[in-house]
Amino acid sequence: MRELVYTGFVSLDGVVDSPGGPSEGHRSGGWTYQDIEFLPEAYALKGEELAETSALMFGRRSYEAFAPTWVDSADHASYKDLPKYVVSTTLSEAELTDGWGETTILRSTDEIAELKKGEGGAIFIHGSADLARRLSEAGLIDRYHLLMYPVLLGAGKSLFSRADNDKRMLKLRTSEAYPNGILKLIYDVG
Template sequence: MTRELVYTGFMSLDGVVDSPGGIVEGHRSGGWVMQTEFVPEAFSLKGEELADTSALMFGRRSYEAFAPIWRDSEDHAAYKDLPKFVVSSTLTDDALIDGWGELALLRSVTDVEKLKQTEGGAIYIHGSAELARGLADADLIDRYNLLVFPVLLGAGKGLFPHTDRPKQQLRLLDSASYDNGVTKLVYAVEH
């Protein structure tokens, strides 16, 4: 039995996943999640995920953006003691921040594949669009937990690879739509 690797994130209707929280993240339309009316039940997926999360995984840029904020955030306190894996060929051990639980560097897709073969529960990838695309190309993503927002951004980092690759079938596990136009889509990847 392999560990499940789950991508979770906010996505625009045209597939953009970067800069949902603010302009400082680099996208000209940054902050697009905050521009949608807040409906608490539209974010219930995040609470459900927490019960299933045994570890977190990030690419380098997402780690550098999230770690300093999430480490001290009350909203992310439940993540503090979870093991975290950062996939980067350039980040060094001394660049990892202290006080945010167990942190380990993975250097390659092969390292992620080996991690999936270890004992433990689901590993959740937050942000990290480039990492997710690479892992999807390697057929390592097992599930997508998406909150799709009713906005077309026209530019930005997309979640899904645009490489010429074989078709990948998904199976809908759960879905819901909310009054603010957000749609929850949970898909299992059929390997």
């Protein structure tokens, strides 16, 4: 069975919206780079993840934000040949980004559950807050890789649902604190 791993940047108050820029219209877009000292060791997690990633998954909006940029990005060159899955009920094959490797459109949570039953390694979900919440509520997320920033944004897309769901315990696999206030938190869903 394959693991689904959510990886992302999150504010202390749980917002994952527009960490790299204002692409989703968040008034504080780019908050991961504003007023926080850059420390390469805080981002080492991204390189560590790559060794484990066998495929990428996105919701439609995150795919449309990342694919045109990442397709030619030297920083994301390793992603080019990985299989990609885009979860959307409306995206067409013609709208997929050319030259970014094999991309499959999944139309439902059931299709994602079937994908997890197959052979292969971990599938990493980037961005895609709405998708992550839906998959979490369906019990399909196996692990969270979070870089938590010492910032309160007050509004924006939250990683976790505010619905009255049953309690789910997370087990801390590893954590690390960096001098710039960023915390690395890796949790298994138990």
